Amino acid sequence: MSVSAYELSLQMTRTPRLDDRRERLLDAAARLFREHGYERTSVRQLAEAVGILSGSVFHHFSSKEEILLEVMRSTIERMIARLREASDSGAAIEEKLFNLIRAELELLHGPTRDGVAVTFFQWHSLGQDNQRSILSMREDYEKIWLNALEQARKQGLIDTDPFVTRRLLTGANGWTIYWYKADGPLGLDALASQVCQLMLKPASVAESGV
Amino acid sequence: MSVSAYELSLQMTRTPRLDDRRERLLDAAARLFREHGYERTSVRQLAEAVGILSGSVFHHFSSKEEILLEVMRSTIERMIARLREASDSGAAIEEKLFNLIRAELELLHGPTRDGVAVTFFQWHSLGQDNQRSILSMREDYEKIWLNALEQARKQGLIDTDPFVTRRLLTGANGWTIYWYKADGPLGLDALASQVCQLMLKPASVAESGV
DNA sequence: GTCTATATTTGGATAGAC
DNA sequence: GTCTATCCAAATATAGAC
Numbered sequence: 243m244s245v246s247a248y249e250l251s252l253q254m255t256r257t258p259r260l261d262d263r264r265e266r267l268l269d270a271a272a273r274l275f276r277e278h279g280y281e282r283t284s285v286r287q288l289a290e291a292v293g294i295l296s297g298s299v300f301h302h303f304s305s306k307e308e309i310l311l312e313v314m315r316s317t318i319e320r321m322i323a324r325l326r327e328a329s330d331s332g333a334a335i336e337e338k339l340f341n342l343i344r345a346e347l348e349l350l351h352g353p354t355r356d357g358v359a360v361t362f363f364q365w366h367s368l369g370q371d372n373q374r375s376i377l378s379m380r381e382d383y384e385k386i387w388l389n390a391l392e393q394a395r396k397q398g399l400i401d402t403d404p405f406v407t408r409r410l411l412t413g414a415n416g417w418t419i420y421w422y423k424a425d426g427p428l429g430l431d432a433l434a435s436q437v438c439q440l441m442l443k444p445a446s447v448a449e450s451g452v
Numbered sequence: 453m454s455v456s457a458y459e460l461s462l463q464m465t466r467t468p469r470l471d472d473r474r475e476r477l478l479d480a481a482a483r484l485f486r487e488h489g490y491e492r493t494s495v496r497q498l499a500e501a502v503g504i505l506s507g508s509v510f511h512h513f514s515s516k517e518e519i520l521l522e523v524m525r526s527t528i529e530r531m532i533a534r535l536r537e538a539s540d541s542g543a544a545i546e547e548k549l550f551n552l553i554r555a556e557l558e559l560l561h562g563p564t565r566d567g568v569a570v571t572f573f574q575w576h577s578l579g580q581d582n583q584r585s586i587l588s589m590r591e592d593y594e595k596i597w598l599n600a601l602e603q604a605r606k607q608g609l610i611d612t613d614p615f616v617t618r619r620l621l622t623g624a625n626g627w628t629i630y631w632y633k634a635d636g637p638l639g640l641d642a643l644a645s646q647v648c649q650l651m652l653k654p655a656s657v658a659e660s661g662v
Numbered sequence: 663g664t665c666t667a668t669a670t671t672t673g674g675a676t677a678g679a680c
Numbered sequence: 681g682t683c684t685a686t687c688c689a690a691a692t693a694t695a696g697a698c
Binding site: 367406407415418 | 628638
C-alpha cells in the first residue's frame with residue numbers, strides 16, 4: 243500500500259507542524275524584537291518564549307541575525323502580497339490609493355504588525371550585506387506604490403513628486419506604530435481617511451467618500 | 453591683586469574649554485549613536501573618538517545611558533528654541549507653518565542633525581523612567597506645533613485633526629533622515645515646500661509662494 | 663530536536679596610581 | 681582628568697550526550 247489519502251491528509255496537517263518550532267520562534271522573535279528591539283532581545287529570552295533553552299535555538303537558525311533576516315524576508319513577502327491585492331482591487335485611482343493606504347496601515351496594525359514594524363524600523367540591526375538584500379526585496383513593494391502614485395499624478399489627483407510623496411508617506415504611516423492604537427477611538431478606516439485627506443487634493447477626497 | 457580683566461577674559465574663553473571634553477564626548481556620542489545606534493556603540497569606541505580611554509569616560513558621565521540622556525536633553529532644548537523662533541517669525545499662518553516645517557527639516561539635516569536624529573528615533577534605548585522624562589520634555593516642542601495647527605484649522609487652512617496631522621507630519625519629517633540628502637538635487641526649501649503642499653489645501657499653498 | 667555544559671568575546675563599570 | 685588593570689555580567693555560539 244502506498245500513501246493513502248488519510249496519510250496524505252495527516253502529512254498535510256503535520257508538515258506545517260514539523261516547522262512549528264521554527265514558526266513559533268519567528269513569531270516570538272518578531273514580537274520581542276518589536277517590543278524591545280533586536281539588540282535588547284537575547285537568544286535566551288527568545289528561547290524561553292517558546293519553551294526551549296538557548297542552545298536549541300541554533301538548531302533552527304545558524305545565528306541570531308539570521309532570525310531577524312528571516313522575520314523580515316517572510317514579512318516582506320506578505321507585505322507585497324497584501325499590497326498587490328489592494329492595488330488590483332479598485333478601478334478608480336482614488337479608491338486604489340485609499341485601498342493601498344489602508345492596506346499598509348492594516349499591515350502595521352493587524353495580526354502581522356510585529357514583523358512589519360520590525361521590517362520598517364530595524365533594518366539597521368542587520369549587517370551591510372543583509373541590509374542590502376532586504377532593501378532590494380522591499381523594492382518590489384515600493385514599485386507598487388510608485389506606479390499608483392505616478393498614475394495619480396498624471397490624473398491630477400496629486401501635484402507632488404511621486405517619489406518624494408511616497409517617502410513622506412512611508413514615514414507618516416510607519417510612525418503610526420508609535421502612537422496609533424487600533425483599539426482606540428480612531429478606527430483604522432478613519433485614520434486611512436485622514437491620511438488620504440492629507441495626500442489628495444480636496445475635490446478627490448470628497449469623491450473617495452469614506 | 454584680584455582678578456584682572458585679562459584673567460577674566462581668559463577665564464571666559466577657557467571656561468567652555470574646561471567642559472570641552474564633555475562637549476566633545478556628547479558630540480561624538482550623537483554622531484556614533486546616529487550612525488550605528490546606541491547599543492552598537494561601545495563606550496570604548498566613544499572614548500577612542502575623543503582620544504581617551506574607556507575608563508576616563510566615566511569621569512564625565514556616571515553611565516552610558518546618562519550620555520544618551522544628555523544628548524537628548526540638550527538637543528530638545530535646541531529644538532524648542534529653534535521652533536519658537538520659527539513660530540514667532542511670520543504673521544500669516546501659511547508662512548508660519550512653512551517656517552515650522554522648514555525649521556524641523558533644518559534641525560534634522562543641519563549641524564544639529566546627529567542629536568536630533570537620535571532624539572527622534574532612539575528613545576526606546578532609554579530605561580522607562582528616562583524615557584518618560586524625555587517624553588515630557590518633548591511636550592513643549594509638540595505644544596508649539598499643536599498651537600499652530602489648531603490655528604491653521606480654525607482658519608480653514610487644513611481640514612484634518614491637528615493632533616493626527618502632527619503625528620503624521622512627525623513621521624514624514626523624521627523619516628527624511630533615511631533618504632533625503634541635504635547635498636543632493638532637492639534643496640531643503642524645495643523639500644519643505646513639498647511637505648507643505650501635502651499638508652495644506654492647494655489654494656493656500658499657492659499663496660505661500662516658495 | 664532538546665539539553666547540559668561550556669568556550670569565547672565583549673561590554674559596562676570600578677579602584678587606585680599618577 | 682586620564683591611565684592601567686581588572687572585575688563582573690551577559691551574550692552568542694558550539695560540542696556532544698540523550
